[in-house]
Amino acid sequence: MRRALAAAVAVTAFTLSASACSSGSSGSDSSGPVTITWWDTSDATNEAGTFKSLVRDFEKANPDIKVKYVNVPFGDAQTKFQTAAGSKGAPDVLRADVGWTPGFAKAGFLAPLDDTAAAKDIGKFESNLIEQAKYEGKLYGIPQVTDTLGLMYNKELFTKAGVTAPPETWDELKSAMAKVKSKTGVDGFAFNPQGYYAMPFLFGEGTDMVDVADKKITVNSPAAVKGINTLNGVLEAPGARKLDTTSNAYANIMDAFSSGKVAAILQGPWENANVFKGSAFKDKDNLGIAPVPGTSSRQGAPLGGHNLVAYAGSDAAHQEASQKFIAFMTSASQEKTANANGTLPTRQDAYSVKVVANPGIAGYQKILSTGVPRLPLPEYSSLYTPLETQLIKIISGQVGTQSGLDQAAAEAGRLLPDYSTS
The missing domain is CATH 3.40.190.10 (Periplasmic binding protein-like II)
Structure with missing residues (x-):
């Protein structure tokens, strides 16, 4: 949770068509790479460069997937995603504040991630952060950073x-x-x-x-x-x-x-x-x-932070690509994010010797246990x-x-x- 809170989500639920295309679906066909769109809500000056670099790493490791990177100001992203999802034009993946996840899930905007590639390392994450990524017992996000x-x-x-x-x-x-x-x-x-x-x-x-x-x-x-x-x-x-x-x-x-x-x-x-x-x-x-x-x-x-969530309106191919992307961005690559941006990883194996050498990270890691999880409302x-x-x-x-x-x-x-x- 950072700076100022964005406008509240209107959580009137509706049913999304399973065949609806996301903004990342257009421009790709069955014979070429799948292109997914990622809305990154990190600070454009101090943090976004790290995530752009990780996108390049992901594309190199997954040549059949392309990622259209879009940096969306944090203060605008909640309302923009709600509007885009309502018109079936949302990004395939969103970096969402933990407080947005339940509302988007209730509205039908998000795809469950239980038992998908995105959740393959779920046991390595802090359990209270996983709870913040759930709504009504289902997993709708994978924690990327915490605070x-x-x-x-x-x-x-x-x-x-x-x-x-x-x-x-x-x-x-x-x-x-x-x-x-x-x-x-x-x-x-x-x-x-x-x-x-x-x-x-x-x-x-x-x-x-x-x-x-x-x-x-x-x-x-x-x-x-x-x-x-x-x-x-x-x-x-x-x-x-x-x-x-x-x-x-x-x-x-x-x-x-x-x-x-x-x-x-x-x-x-x-x-x-x-x-x-x-x-x-x-x-x-x-x-x-x-x-x-x-x-x-x-x-x-x-207790705050951001989850990576997947848009429910993407087709099967884009869902699969999105899950792989979310898994990569929340993997041990969090070590690179922490070293570059000074933010806290969400999984223990990312707290390397180099990461905890940063006194800011080491200091907050020690007090995470005092964090009170966001209520699932x-x-x-x-x-x-x-x-x-x-x-x-x-x-x-x-x-x-x-x-x-x-x-x-x-x-x-x-x-x-x-x-x-x-």
């Missing part, structure tokens, strides 16, 4: 401030923030005001936005209110950077951290490469990565929007916590009409 939020911190600034260990609780974070500000003059902590980054405050209280088992909306539950009040307390404490709610908030916070103007942030491994470009981290070992703080008894951060990703809208109002002092979360719950109820509210 979770961690506490990124500047070791040098912490040391100057006399902070000897990364904070494990929110109270310890407030203490560290104050010390950093007092001893160095630098802001101790900055918060990105997006719903995704607020989830650790809910998880720390043992709650989520919804309870799927009980079909209940819990974003305004007493536990959620307590969690967001804790966030407010952190942001109001000495050493916290002034809240930025502008459209450039994400970039501003990253620039401040990378240049040493703020000592700690909540962030994911997708920013490793950019952080290491900053003046404060020319020495990569200056980057500290620790589990996101929590309460005295519980920590938790959202097609509408789950859409719930971040009402939470974020109200979160900004709450932490800006425009509305009270309970009032704001009640409004978020009411909006969530419109997305989930069969769910009860707290």
Whole structure:
């Protein structure tokens, strides 16, 4: 899960024709190579080059398959794929955020991958990541990269401030923030005001936005209110950077951290490469990565990443080619991706000595166990929007916590009409 969440998927199901052609089906015939289209949603500047190189490797190993590579901006891809699938013109393969997989599967856009070539190494993947690629018991994606939020911190600034260990609780974070500000003059902590980054405050209280088992909306539950009040307390404490709610908030916070103007942030491994470009981290070992703080008894951060999924509307030949491509791109070739892009592999055999020599990867690998898997609810990703809208109002002092979360719950109820509210 990165940067900002795309618009929600409309999950009205319909039946796709088994003979429908994808955008990659045109232009190939039975006597020549099969051409499949892959929509890659990785960062065009920092990551796409690696995947283009892997496409060439795949084509060399599979001369009977050609891959039409298309880089689609992450923020546009969810809606674009939905539109393309509805008109039977979707790509054969999509790099999909884990939160999109259930919604696309429910709508009938994706082909199951159980017992296909794509899933031949399924036992080598982290089991919780495989669960995030399923919907109603069927496998609809193969994990390509994974991530979770961690506490990124500047070791040098912490040391100057006399902070000897990364904070494990929110109270310890407030203490560290104050010390950093007092001893160095630098802001101790900055918060990105997006719903995704607020989830650790809910998880720390043992709650989520919804309870799927009980079909209940819990974003305004007493536990959620307590969690967001804790966030407010952190942001109001000495050493916290002034809240930025502008459209450039994400970039501003990253620039401040990378240049040493703020000592700690909540962030994911997708920013490793950019952080290491900053003046404060020319020495990569200056980057500290620790589990996101929590309460005295519980920590938790959202588990994210991307799956490679196959379009259900492709014909048999393109399905088979897509499965081979997905298998290759999620194979031990993940080692090449990790080394080049600084992202986390989804299978253990890709964590080579060279890969874990990257302190950013090694740091996040150690905290993956604190990641909380995404709930298997097609509408789950859409719930971040009402939470974020109200979160900004709450932490800006425009509305009270309970009032704001009640409004978020009411909006969530419109997305989930069969769910009860707290």
